[in-house]
Amino acid sequence: MASAWCWSCLSRLRPTPRAILPPPAVTPRITSAPFHSTAVQYANPTKKKSSLVATKYRQGQVLKRKKKAKTERARPPAVGERKALRKRIVLSNPNALEVEGMKDLSPETMVDSRLRGSVVGLPVPMLERLRAVQAFKPKQGWSIFRRPGTVLRRDTIEMGRLFEKISGDGDAPEKGKVIKKIITGMKGSGKTVHLLQAMTMGFLKNWVVITVPDARDLVSGDTAYSPVEGSKPTQYVQPNAVSALLTRTVEANRQVLSTLKVSQKHPGLSGLKPTSTLEDLAKLGFQDAAIAWTVFQALWTELNATAAAPGMENNFEARPPMLVAVDGLAHWMTETAYRDADFKPVHAHDLIFVQHFLSLLKSGQSLKNGGMLLYATSTSNNPSNYSLEVGLNQLAARQAGIAPTSEEYPQPEAYSNPNARVLDLFKPATGKESALELQTLGGLARDETRGFLEYFAHSGLLRESVNEEWVGEKWTLSGGGIIGELEKLGRHVRTAAQPVAQPVAAAN
């Protein structure tokens, strides 16, 4: 049997306040007549009048109660204030100690395997841009440290190397390649932070970063939608969501976009001059939501252009690689909260915005200038989706070397009626290049765990000596180094056990 008291908070060990005064005697001794031995008997205390008062003889009893005085309540918070508080992201805490010798994430450190297991800070000038793409989520615990930092785990360094190769420092063969990954993992295994690290690396390498911070926003029915004319089957566009995406993209990538000039002809956009930059192009979209989708398509063509249109070669510059990060993929595999004209639910694949990003996973070289597609699943806000489950299993099986024709290849169960469009997304790629990959994030290794917990100790949160044994224990308790669980264990402030004062035996 385990200990009955909470081992971590040690609440039983807290000393109860000892009674200093002896309990008052029930019958006080009479001081004035010390020779009396009999106890004093006091008269009975007078009874309180009950609320039921018999008013008069032969009259009914009347219930009389005092009315409660109305207390002035504070005004309720203004509209949106509660939500703002809930969604607030605090990235620093002046009470936390500053960790000495902490390095920043930089093009050099992100591939340095010697730094594996240490916590590197996110570069401070990058924070505003990361905020703009909503890379941080509330409740990720950034607010307990002096400045945001992330662990360089094995997956991070591997990703850093990919960034380096695709950016093509030197003439690497992988230059301009497209990496397509679906990131899964247990709850708290760091999928969203992995995306955050990818975004930071993208900014560091001067890529164009386009993010969908929460896939649910597009399917929950919160933004406006309208059918696209002439599309069959009917597709729907979400102008405000596209406008918001353009805003995010411009805010975060202003440095890159402002240097690139328009190189293609866009007949649908009249306000565009041949000399205007891509930033100007994108700005058209969030000034007028009605043309946001057209603007986004134009921007996408510009970013994927490998050469200028004839007659516009003057100021063409090579486009940088792109990072597309989507969080909460499962929401895009179900039916949405939107309805069509027949009041039937609209499937997420019929939303043109969603379809655009999902189609990137399918075709071969979907990003012409290379880049990375990182689509993460979520476990905390996750619709159960059988088709996606089967698709991911098939993907994992292919990665393990099981041929799609073999018997062991996972198939949907009979009569389970999986969605064909979803399964189609995970079909094996025909071309050799850039097949879809599945990356499952597990726990940290022991040395990485140690580095992570030492960071807590350096920040003044943890007041225990971080040794091998203690780290091993926490590693096991966190289910094999699941980083979210490690954070819970690390930030858990524990009071030192106070020895309970033993009552001293009375001396004779």
Next chain:
Amino acid sequence: MARPTYGIVQAMQSLRLYSPSSYRLAAPALRRQARGYATETGNTTGDVQSSSDLPPTDLPSTEPPATELSSTQPPSAAPPLAEAPPSEIPPAVKAAPEINFDRFNAQPARIVPASPSYFSGSPRFIDNVLKLESLQAKYASLPTVGAGEAPRMAWFKLAQFRDYVGEPVPMKKYKSLLKILQRLNRIQPEMVPGEVRSELNNFLRPGNPYAAQNVPRTVDENGRARAKGKRKESTAVVQLVEGEGEIMVNGKSLVEMFQRVHDRESALWALRSTQRMDKYNAWITVKGGGVTGQAEAITLAIARALLLHEPGLKPVLRKAGVITVDARRVERKKPGHVKARKMPTWVKR
């Protein structure tokens, strides 16, 4: 056990067949010896077919009528007292053939059951008792050992014995039968006669439970220690191997299984309190009950498995309180109570 036999003797006497002939010719002193079961008396009546029609009422009469005289008298019967000249035996007379006791010459007057205790209500039980009693009497002189040293035998439970004999045997009578069995079992093991042994074996439960020796568990050849633990309604089975602190519960990770840190800690308390957390891997199956029960069932199972690896840890584990079984279960609700003990609120009217 000797008591019922008295009744049986009575019953046996009342079962006597009234076969008329030989008794009439026999001397009164011999008649008693000829008494017996119908099957046996049939043999004695062997050759006297001609003298059959007389009623049994003249059995006690010592003087037979004159017409009953015949030359074929049974050899055992004494010669009649009157008018039998012994000297006039013809020389051609041969001796009667030997009596064949295996088959009846005559059909008995009515069907008589084989068991003497047939009409006693529980004949098979009584037959068993009689047989055991006779064995006990036969081998009473053999040396015995003390009750504690006799081999442990799993006798039938009462219900099983009732099934075995197919009769509603009362508890008290079965207990007296058990006493005989135990007495026979106490005969010194080297000297037990074969018939006693085979008879005793008839009363053993199938698959003698005490035959299997309780083998102390050890770590198996693959280095796994397997142990079980229970708490509340949960049962946990742990396979503990040397490793580096990887835990798998029902195929899931510890975190997925137990969201609360407290439960995780209490499940692994045996390893933690001995500082063996990073020395062993555990593969756990747990079922039944709730989260807390499952966690604490795992605690107990891990502690037991750990003891197989390192028996020297017992005092430490005892002090940590992980090898003490908490046998408490939910107390049942009683009639008249709201819960197990709670009484309904008292209302004046």
